Amino acid sequence: MNVRPIRIAALDGLPHGFLGREGGVSEGIHAGLNVGLGSDDDRDAIRENRRRAVAAVAPGHKLVTLHQVHSSDAVAVTAPYPDDARPHADALVTDRPGLLLGILTADCVPVLFADAAAGVVGAAHAGWKGAITGVTDATLAEMEKLGADRARIVAAIGPCIARASYEVDEGFVRRFEADDPANERFFADGRRPGHAQFDIEAYVAHRLGAAGVGRVIALGEDTYAQPERFFSFRRATHRGETGYGRQISLIGLP
Template structure:
Protein backbone atom coordinates (compact mmCIF):
# COMPACT_ATOMS: atom_id res chain seq x y z
CA UNK A 1 0.00 0.00 0.00
CA UNK A 2 1.26 3.47 -0.88
CA UNK A 3 2.39 5.65 2.02
CA UNK A 4 -0.23 8.28 2.86
CA UNK A 5 1.41 11.73 2.89
CA UNK A 6 -0.85 14.65 3.78
CA UNK A 7 0.52 18.05 2.85
CA UNK A 8 -0.49 21.60 3.69
CA UNK A 9 -0.86 24.39 1.14
CA UNK A 10 0.60 26.81 3.69
CA UNK A 11 3.88 24.89 3.50
CA UNK A 12 4.13 24.69 -0.30
CA UNK A 13 7.77 24.75 -1.35
CA UNK A 14 8.96 23.25 1.94
CA UNK A 15 9.64 19.50 2.19
CA UNK A 16 7.04 18.26 4.65
CA UNK A 17 4.39 15.66 5.25
CA UNK A 18 1.88 14.52 7.84
CA UNK A 19 1.99 10.76 7.42
CA UNK A 20 -0.73 8.33 8.38
CA UNK A 21 -0.69 4.57 8.99
CA UNK A 22 -1.11 3.49 5.36
CA UNK A 23 1.93 1.82 3.87
CA UNK A 24 4.74 0.44 5.98
CA UNK A 25 5.60 -3.08 7.02
CA UNK A 26 4.22 -3.50 10.55
CA UNK A 27 1.63 -6.19 11.24
CA UNK A 28 -1.14 -6.89 13.73
CA UNK A 29 -2.36 -4.05 15.94
CA UNK A 30 0.50 -1.91 14.61
CA UNK A 31 -0.32 -2.69 10.98
CA UNK A 32 1.01 -0.09 8.60
CA UNK A 33 3.56 2.66 9.02
CA UNK A 34 4.15 2.45 12.77
CA UNK A 35 7.22 4.53 13.68
CA UNK A 36 6.91 4.39 17.47
CA UNK A 37 10.14 3.22 19.05
CA UNK A 38 8.27 2.89 22.35
CA UNK A 39 5.61 0.61 20.90
CA UNK A 40 5.59 -3.16 21.33
CA UNK A 41 6.36 -3.76 17.66
CA UNK A 42 9.19 -5.48 15.82
CA UNK A 43 12.18 -3.10 16.02
CA UNK A 44 13.21 -4.02 12.49
CA UNK A 45 9.75 -3.09 11.20
CA UNK A 46 9.85 0.22 13.06
CA UNK A 47 13.28 1.04 11.61
CA UNK A 48 12.10 0.22 8.09
CA UNK A 49 8.96 2.32 8.55
CA UNK A 50 11.03 5.28 9.72
CA UNK A 51 13.23 4.90 6.65
CA UNK A 52 10.21 4.73 4.35
CA UNK A 53 8.64 7.77 5.99
CA UNK A 54 11.78 9.85 5.62
CA UNK A 55 12.22 8.87 1.97
CA UNK A 56 8.60 9.81 1.27
CA UNK A 57 9.19 13.37 2.47
CA UNK A 58 12.88 14.25 2.14
CA UNK A 59 14.86 11.54 0.33
CA UNK A 60 18.39 11.10 1.59
CA UNK A 61 17.81 13.11 4.77
CA UNK A 62 18.66 11.99 8.31
CA UNK A 63 15.58 11.58 10.50
CA UNK A 64 15.79 13.28 13.90
CA UNK A 65 13.16 12.60 16.57
CA UNK A 66 12.76 13.23 20.30
CA UNK A 67 11.89 11.38 23.49
CA UNK A 68 8.55 13.16 23.79
CA UNK A 69 7.34 13.93 27.30
CA UNK A 70 4.40 16.38 26.86
CA UNK A 71 6.58 19.35 27.79
CA UNK A 72 6.97 22.84 26.33
CA UNK A 73 10.70 22.30 25.68
CA UNK A 74 12.32 22.84 22.30
CA UNK A 75 15.66 21.49 21.01
CA UNK A 76 17.69 23.26 18.32
CA UNK A 77 19.18 20.61 16.04
CA UNK A 78 22.47 21.42 14.34
CA UNK A 79 23.70 17.85 13.88
CA UNK A 80 21.87 14.51 14.15
CA UNK A 81 21.86 12.68 17.47
CA UNK A 82 21.70 8.97 18.06
CA UNK A 83 18.33 7.32 18.58
CA UNK A 84 19.25 6.22 22.11
CA UNK A 85 20.42 9.77 22.88
CA UNK A 86 17.20 11.54 21.95
CA UNK A 87 16.61 14.65 24.10
CA UNK A 88 13.52 14.71 26.30
CA UNK A 89 11.55 17.51 24.65
CA UNK A 90 8.53 18.12 22.43
CA UNK A 91 9.65 20.46 19.67
CA UNK A 92 12.70 20.77 17.48
CA UNK A 93 13.96 23.39 15.04
CA UNK A 94 16.81 23.66 12.54
CA UNK A 95 18.35 25.76 9.79
CA UNK A 96 20.47 22.90 8.47
CA UNK A 97 19.61 21.16 5.20
CA UNK A 98 19.40 17.38 5.16
CA UNK A 99 17.78 16.96 8.57
CA UNK A 100 14.24 15.57 8.67
CA UNK A 101 12.60 16.79 11.87
CA UNK A 102 10.06 14.21 13.01
CA UNK A 103 7.22 14.38 15.54
CA UNK A 104 5.32 11.25 16.57
CA UNK A 105 1.63 11.34 17.44
CA UNK A 106 -1.37 9.10 18.06
CA UNK A 107 -4.05 11.75 18.84
CA UNK A 108 -1.92 14.73 19.90
CA UNK A 109 -1.53 17.54 17.37
CA UNK A 110 1.58 17.64 15.19
CA UNK A 111 2.55 21.18 14.19
CA UNK A 112 4.98 21.95 11.36
CA UNK A 113 6.38 25.46 10.98
CA UNK A 114 8.57 27.27 8.45
CA UNK A 115 10.08 30.65 7.67
CA UNK A 116 11.02 30.17 4.02
CA UNK A 117 12.95 33.44 3.77
CA UNK A 118 15.17 32.66 6.75
CA UNK A 119 15.53 28.98 5.90
CA UNK A 120 14.33 27.83 9.30
CA UNK A 121 11.84 25.04 10.06
CA UNK A 122 10.34 23.53 13.18
CA UNK A 123 8.10 20.73 14.39
CA UNK A 124 6.12 20.48 17.63
CA UNK A 125 4.20 17.77 19.48
CA UNK A 126 1.17 19.51 20.97
CA UNK A 127 -0.85 17.31 23.23
CA UNK A 128 -3.11 19.18 25.61
CA UNK A 129 -0.39 19.52 28.25
CA UNK A 130 2.22 20.78 25.82
CA UNK A 131 -0.25 23.06 24.07
CA UNK A 132 -1.38 24.61 27.35
CA UNK A 133 2.23 24.89 28.50
CA UNK A 134 3.25 26.78 25.36
CA UNK A 135 5.18 24.28 23.25
CA UNK A 136 4.35 26.16 20.03
CA UNK A 137 5.52 29.47 21.51
CA UNK A 138 8.72 27.76 22.64
CA UNK A 139 9.31 26.47 19.10
CA UNK A 140 8.74 29.93 17.63
CA UNK A 141 11.26 31.48 20.02
CA UNK A 142 13.83 28.85 19.05
CA UNK A 143 13.18 29.53 15.36
CA UNK A 144 13.70 33.26 15.97
CA UNK A 145 17.06 32.49 17.58
CA UNK A 146 18.07 31.00 14.21
CA UNK A 147 16.98 34.10 12.31
CA UNK A 148 13.28 33.49 11.67
CA UNK A 149 10.67 36.20 12.19
CA UNK A 150 7.35 35.17 13.66
CA UNK A 151 5.38 37.36 11.26
CA UNK A 152 6.89 35.33 8.39
CA UNK A 153 6.37 31.92 9.98
CA UNK A 154 3.63 29.75 8.52
CA UNK A 155 2.24 26.78 10.40
CA UNK A 156 0.12 23.71 9.71
CA UNK A 157 -1.64 21.46 12.21
CA UNK A 158 -1.87 17.84 11.14
CA UNK A 159 -4.03 14.86 12.03
CA UNK A 160 -5.15 14.85 15.65
CA UNK A 161 -8.15 13.90 17.74
CA UNK A 162 -11.16 16.02 16.78
CA UNK A 163 -13.65 17.75 19.07
CA UNK A 164 -16.35 15.16 18.32
CA UNK A 165 -14.00 12.39 19.50
CA UNK A 166 -12.37 14.12 22.47
CA UNK A 167 -14.51 13.84 25.59
CA UNK A 168 -13.01 15.38 28.75
CA UNK A 169 -14.27 15.88 32.28
CA UNK A 170 -15.00 18.98 34.35
CA UNK A 171 -11.58 18.97 36.00
CA UNK A 172 -9.90 19.07 32.58
CA UNK A 173 -12.05 22.03 31.52
CA UNK A 174 -11.32 23.85 34.77
CA UNK A 175 -7.57 23.57 34.09
CA UNK A 176 -8.00 25.50 30.85
CA UNK A 177 -10.40 27.97 32.44
CA UNK A 178 -7.82 28.72 35.15
CA UNK A 179 -5.25 29.55 32.46
CA UNK A 180 -7.65 31.83 30.57
CA UNK A 181 -11.44 32.06 31.01
CA UNK A 182 -11.71 32.73 27.26
CA UNK A 183 -10.66 29.11 26.70
CA UNK A 184 -14.30 28.22 27.31
CA UNK A 185 -14.87 28.61 23.56
CA UNK A 186 -12.81 25.47 22.85
CA UNK A 187 -15.27 23.32 24.80
CA UNK A 188 -18.79 22.28 23.87
CA UNK A 189 -21.44 20.50 25.88
CA UNK A 190 -21.45 16.77 26.40
CA UNK A 191 -22.98 14.28 28.80
CA UNK A 192 -23.28 15.28 32.45
CA UNK A 193 -19.95 16.36 33.92
CA UNK A 194 -18.20 16.16 30.56
CA UNK A 195 -17.30 18.31 27.57
CA UNK A 196 -15.95 17.97 24.04
CA UNK A 197 -12.56 19.66 23.61
CA UNK A 198 -11.28 21.11 20.33
CA UNK A 199 -7.53 20.54 20.55
CA UNK A 200 -6.87 21.59 16.95
CA UNK A 201 -8.63 24.94 17.38
CA UNK A 202 -6.84 25.57 20.67
CA UNK A 203 -3.44 24.93 19.10
CA UNK A 204 -4.34 27.27 16.22
CA UNK A 205 -5.33 29.91 18.77
CA UNK A 206 -1.98 29.63 20.55
CA UNK A 207 -0.14 30.00 17.23
CA UNK A 208 -2.17 33.07 16.29
CA UNK A 209 -1.69 34.54 19.76
CA UNK A 210 2.08 34.13 19.27
CA UNK A 211 1.97 36.17 16.07
CA UNK A 212 1.79 33.51 13.36
CA UNK A 213 -0.28 35.04 10.56
CA UNK A 214 -0.93 31.98 8.39
CA UNK A 215 -2.16 28.81 10.04
CA UNK A 216 -3.64 25.84 8.23
CA UNK A 217 -5.68 23.17 9.99
CA UNK A 218 -5.96 19.90 8.08
CA UNK A 219 -9.07 18.84 10.00
CA UNK A 220 -8.20 15.13 10.08
CA UNK A 221 -9.50 13.08 13.03
CA UNK A 222 -7.12 10.37 14.20
CA UNK A 223 -9.71 8.73 16.46
CA UNK A 224 -12.48 8.60 13.89
CA UNK A 225 -10.51 7.35 10.88
CA UNK A 226 -9.05 3.97 11.83
CA UNK A 227 -8.08 3.11 8.27
CA UNK A 228 -5.77 6.11 8.01
CA UNK A 229 -4.51 6.85 11.52
CA UNK A 230 -3.33 5.34 14.78
CA UNK A 231 -5.13 6.55 17.92
CA UNK A 232 -4.13 6.09 21.54
CA UNK A 233 -7.62 6.89 22.80
CA UNK A 234 -9.32 4.51 20.37
CA UNK A 235 -6.96 1.70 21.40
CA UNK A 236 -7.59 2.49 25.07
CA UNK A 237 -11.36 2.50 24.66
CA UNK A 238 -11.15 -0.92 23.01
CA UNK A 239 -8.89 -2.32 25.70
CA UNK A 240 -6.16 -3.07 23.19
CA UNK A 241 -2.70 -3.78 24.66
CA UNK A 242 -0.83 -1.35 22.43
CA UNK A 243 -1.04 1.21 19.64
CA UNK A 244 1.03 2.56 16.79
CA UNK A 245 2.33 6.06 16.18
CA UNK A 246 2.35 8.10 12.98
CA UNK A 247 4.94 10.70 12.10
CA UNK A 248 4.99 14.23 10.75
CA UNK A 249 8.18 15.44 9.08
CA UNK A 250 9.62 18.74 7.88
CA UNK A 251 13.09 19.59 6.60
CA UNK A 252 15.26 21.72 4.35
CA UNK A 253 16.61 20.42 1.09
Protein backbone atom coordinates in the same frame (compact mmCIF):
# COMPACT_ATOMS: atom_id res chain seq x y z
CA MET B 1 -0.07 0.37 -0.46
CA ASN B 2 2.34 3.29 -0.75
CA VAL B 3 3.17 5.92 1.85
CA ARG B 4 1.08 8.97 0.98
CA PRO B 5 2.11 12.13 2.82
CA ILE B 6 -0.45 14.90 3.27
CA ARG B 7 1.23 18.03 1.97
CA ILE B 8 0.33 21.70 2.46
CA ALA B 9 0.37 24.11 -0.47
CA ALA B 10 1.69 26.93 1.74
CA LEU B 11 4.80 24.80 2.44
CA ASP B 12 5.56 24.06 -1.22
CA GLY B 13 9.28 24.11 -1.86
CA LEU B 14 10.08 22.50 1.48
CA PRO B 15 10.22 18.75 2.07
CA HIS B 16 7.34 18.03 4.43
CA GLY B 17 4.35 15.82 5.05
CA PHE B 18 1.88 14.52 7.59
CA LEU B 19 1.92 10.71 7.41
CA GLY B 20 -0.68 8.25 8.64
CA ARG B 21 -0.60 4.48 8.95
CA GLU B 22 -0.73 3.67 5.23
CA GLY B 23 2.24 2.10 3.52
CA GLY B 24 4.04 0.41 6.41
CA VAL B 25 5.09 -3.14 7.25
CA SER B 26 3.91 -3.48 10.86
CA GLU B 27 1.23 -6.03 11.65
CA GLY B 28 -1.48 -6.65 14.23
CA ILE B 29 -2.56 -3.72 16.39
CA HIS B 30 0.38 -1.72 14.99
CA ALA B 31 -0.54 -2.53 11.38
CA GLY B 32 0.83 -0.02 8.93
CA LEU B 33 3.47 2.68 9.18
CA ASN B 34 4.14 2.58 12.92
CA VAL B 35 7.29 4.62 13.66
CA GLY B 36 7.03 4.64 17.46
CA LEU B 37 10.23 3.51 19.18
CA GLY B 38 8.24 3.53 22.42
CA SER B 39 5.77 0.95 21.13
CA ASP B 40 6.16 -2.80 21.62
CA ASP B 41 6.14 -3.38 17.87
CA ASP B 42 8.87 -5.36 16.10
CA ARG B 43 12.02 -3.23 15.98
CA ASP B 44 12.93 -4.20 12.42
CA ALA B 45 9.44 -3.18 11.28
CA ILE B 46 9.74 0.20 13.03
CA ARG B 47 13.12 0.86 11.39
CA GLU B 48 11.76 -0.06 7.97
CA ASN B 49 8.72 2.17 8.52
CA ARG B 50 10.99 5.07 9.45
CA ARG B 51 13.07 4.46 6.34
CA ARG B 52 9.93 4.47 4.19
CA ALA B 53 8.69 7.68 5.81
CA VAL B 54 11.92 9.52 5.02
CA ALA B 55 12.01 8.13 1.48
CA ALA B 56 8.45 9.37 0.86
CA VAL B 57 9.17 12.93 2.01
CA ALA B 58 12.87 13.71 1.56
CA PRO B 59 15.08 10.92 0.19
CA GLY B 60 18.64 11.29 1.42
CA HIS B 61 17.77 13.44 4.44
CA LYS B 62 18.69 12.38 7.97
CA LEU B 63 15.77 11.85 10.34
CA VAL B 64 15.85 13.62 13.71
CA THR B 65 13.32 12.73 16.41
CA LEU B 66 12.94 13.26 20.15
CA HIS B 67 12.06 11.34 23.27
CA GLN B 68 8.71 13.10 23.69
CA VAL B 69 7.55 13.73 27.26
CA HIS B 70 4.51 16.07 26.98
CA SER B 71 6.65 19.09 27.93
CA SER B 72 6.87 22.64 26.64
CA ASP B 73 10.57 22.23 25.79
CA ALA B 74 11.97 22.95 22.33
CA VAL B 75 15.52 22.30 21.14
CA ALA B 76 17.59 23.45 18.17
CA VAL B 77 19.25 20.58 16.32
CA THR B 78 22.31 20.47 14.08
CA ALA B 79 22.70 16.71 13.59
CA PRO B 80 20.75 13.48 14.13
CA TYR B 81 20.79 11.80 17.53
CA PRO B 82 21.30 8.12 18.26
CA ASP B 83 17.98 6.48 19.14
CA ASP B 84 19.10 6.01 22.75
CA ALA B 85 20.32 9.59 23.13
CA ARG B 86 17.35 11.60 21.90
CA PRO B 87 16.68 14.77 23.94
CA HIS B 88 13.67 14.72 26.26
CA ALA B 89 11.66 17.49 24.61
CA ASP B 90 8.58 18.02 22.46
CA ALA B 91 9.66 20.38 19.70
CA LEU B 92 12.70 20.80 17.52
CA VAL B 93 13.92 23.44 15.08
CA THR B 94 16.79 23.69 12.61
CA ASP B 95 18.42 25.86 9.98
CA ARG B 96 20.53 22.99 8.61
CA PRO B 97 19.68 21.58 5.17
CA GLY B 98 19.60 17.80 4.97
CA LEU B 99 17.91 17.18 8.31
CA LEU B 100 14.31 15.96 8.48
CA LEU B 101 12.56 16.88 11.73
CA GLY B 102 10.04 14.29 12.92
CA ILE B 103 7.25 14.50 15.49
CA LEU B 104 5.29 11.41 16.53
CA THR B 105 1.61 11.49 17.47
CA ALA B 106 -1.38 9.24 18.09
CA ASP B 107 -4.13 11.83 18.82
CA CYS B 108 -1.95 14.73 20.03
CA VAL B 109 -1.46 17.72 17.76
CA PRO B 110 1.48 17.78 15.33
CA VAL B 111 2.51 21.24 14.12
CA LEU B 112 4.96 21.95 11.31
CA PHE B 113 6.54 25.42 11.13
CA ALA B 114 8.49 27.18 8.39
CA ASP B 115 10.00 30.57 7.64
CA ALA B 116 11.19 29.74 4.17
CA ALA B 117 12.80 33.17 3.66
CA ALA B 118 15.00 32.70 6.73
CA GLY B 119 15.65 29.02 6.03
CA VAL B 120 14.33 27.89 9.41
CA VAL B 121 11.87 25.08 10.10
CA GLY B 122 10.38 23.48 13.19
CA ALA B 123 8.06 20.73 14.40
CA ALA B 124 6.12 20.43 17.66
CA HIS B 125 4.15 17.76 19.52
CA ALA B 126 1.30 19.45 21.36
CA GLY B 127 -0.64 17.19 23.66
CA TRP B 128 -2.91 19.03 26.06
CA LYS B 129 -0.12 19.43 28.64
CA GLY B 130 2.35 20.81 26.13
CA ALA B 131 -0.29 22.97 24.49
CA ILE B 132 -1.38 24.73 27.68
CA THR B 133 2.18 25.20 28.93
CA GLY B 134 3.38 26.72 25.66
CA VAL B 135 5.24 24.22 23.51
CA THR B 136 4.29 26.16 20.38
CA ASP B 137 5.51 29.41 21.94
CA ALA B 138 8.81 27.71 22.79
CA THR B 139 9.14 26.52 19.20
CA LEU B 140 8.67 30.04 17.88
CA ALA B 141 11.25 31.40 20.31
CA GLU B 142 13.84 28.83 19.19
CA MET B 143 13.12 29.60 15.54
CA GLU B 144 13.63 33.31 16.18
CA LYS B 145 17.05 32.59 17.67
CA LEU B 146 17.97 31.17 14.27
CA GLY B 147 16.72 34.25 12.42
CA ALA B 148 13.06 33.46 11.77
CA ASP B 149 10.34 36.11 11.92
CA ARG B 150 7.07 34.85 13.38
CA ALA B 151 5.11 37.17 11.11
CA ARG B 152 6.51 35.19 8.15
CA ILE B 153 6.08 31.75 9.70
CA VAL B 154 3.57 29.29 8.29
CA ALA B 155 2.28 26.84 10.92
CA ALA B 156 0.38 23.77 9.73
CA ILE B 157 -1.62 21.66 12.19
CA GLY B 158 -1.86 18.04 11.16
CA PRO B 159 -4.17 15.11 11.97
CA CYS B 160 -5.21 15.01 15.64
CA ILE B 161 -8.17 14.03 17.76
CA ALA B 162 -11.23 16.18 16.99
CA ARG B 163 -13.72 17.73 19.37
CA ALA B 164 -16.38 15.15 18.55
CA SER B 165 -14.02 12.40 19.72
CA TYR B 166 -12.30 14.10 22.66
CA GLU B 167 -14.36 13.80 25.84
CA VAL B 168 -12.92 15.35 29.01
CA ASP B 169 -14.15 15.81 32.57
CA GLU B 170 -15.01 18.98 34.46
CA GLY B 171 -11.63 19.11 36.18
CA PHE B 172 -9.95 19.25 32.79
CA VAL B 173 -12.19 22.11 31.71
CA ARG B 174 -11.48 24.03 34.93
CA ARG B 175 -7.73 23.70 34.36
CA PHE B 176 -7.99 25.46 31.01
CA GLU B 177 -10.43 28.09 32.23
CA ALA B 178 -8.14 28.88 35.16
CA ASP B 179 -5.33 29.55 32.70
CA ASP B 180 -7.58 31.84 30.64
CA PRO B 181 -11.35 32.25 31.14
CA ALA B 182 -11.72 32.75 27.38
CA ASN B 183 -10.69 29.10 26.90
CA GLU B 184 -14.31 28.23 27.61
CA ARG B 185 -14.92 28.67 23.87
CA PHE B 186 -12.95 25.49 23.09
CA PHE B 187 -15.33 23.23 25.01
CA ALA B 188 -18.80 22.03 23.98
CA ASP B 189 -21.40 20.19 26.02
CA GLY B 190 -20.51 16.56 26.53
CA ARG B 191 -22.67 13.55 25.82
CA ARG B 192 -22.56 12.58 29.50
CA PRO B 193 -23.24 14.69 32.60
CA GLY B 194 -20.08 16.20 34.04
CA HIS B 195 -18.20 15.95 30.76
CA ALA B 196 -17.33 18.19 27.80
CA GLN B 197 -15.90 17.85 24.30
CA PHE B 198 -12.53 19.59 23.82
CA ASP B 199 -11.42 21.14 20.51
CA ILE B 200 -7.66 20.86 20.93
CA GLU B 201 -7.03 21.68 17.28
CA ALA B 202 -8.82 25.04 17.64
CA TYR B 203 -7.01 25.70 20.91
CA VAL B 204 -3.58 25.17 19.34
CA ALA B 205 -4.57 27.28 16.33
CA HIS B 206 -5.62 30.06 18.69
CA ARG B 207 -2.31 29.89 20.58
CA LEU B 208 -0.41 30.19 17.32
CA GLY B 209 -2.46 33.13 16.10
CA ALA B 210 -2.20 34.92 19.45
CA ALA B 211 1.58 34.48 19.31
CA GLY B 212 1.74 36.39 16.03
CA VAL B 213 2.25 33.56 13.56
CA GLY B 214 1.73 34.90 10.05
CA ARG B 215 -0.38 32.03 8.73
CA VAL B 216 -2.03 29.13 10.54
CA ILE B 217 -3.51 26.17 8.65
CA ALA B 218 -5.51 23.34 10.26
CA LEU B 219 -6.28 20.14 8.37
CA GLY B 220 -9.33 19.11 10.40
CA GLU B 221 -8.48 15.38 10.20
CA ASP B 222 -9.74 13.33 13.18
CA THR B 223 -7.31 10.56 14.10
CA TYR B 224 -9.80 8.79 16.38
CA ALA B 225 -12.56 8.51 13.76
CA GLN B 226 -10.40 7.17 10.90
CA PRO B 227 -8.92 3.83 11.97
CA GLU B 228 -7.81 2.87 8.47
CA ARG B 229 -5.80 6.08 8.08
CA PHE B 230 -4.44 7.01 11.50
CA PHE B 231 -3.26 5.58 14.79
CA SER B 232 -5.14 6.73 17.90
CA PHE B 233 -4.20 6.18 21.53
CA ARG B 234 -7.73 6.89 22.73
CA ARG B 235 -9.32 4.55 20.19
CA ALA B 236 -6.89 1.77 21.13
CA THR B 237 -7.72 2.34 24.80
CA HIS B 238 -11.46 2.23 24.17
CA ARG B 239 -11.02 -0.99 22.23
CA GLY B 240 -9.03 -2.57 25.04
CA GLU B 241 -5.97 -3.06 22.85
CA THR B 242 -2.62 -3.68 24.51
CA GLY B 243 -0.69 -1.10 22.51
CA TYR B 244 -0.90 1.47 19.76
CA GLY B 245 1.13 2.80 16.85
CA ARG B 246 2.41 6.30 16.21
CA GLN B 247 2.37 8.29 12.98
CA ILE B 248 4.97 10.85 12.04
CA SER B 249 4.93 14.43 10.75
CA LEU B 250 8.04 15.61 8.93
CA ILE B 251 9.64 18.84 7.72
CA GLY B 252 13.09 19.85 6.55
CA LEU B 253 15.06 22.18 4.33
CA PRO B 254 16.04 21.27 0.76
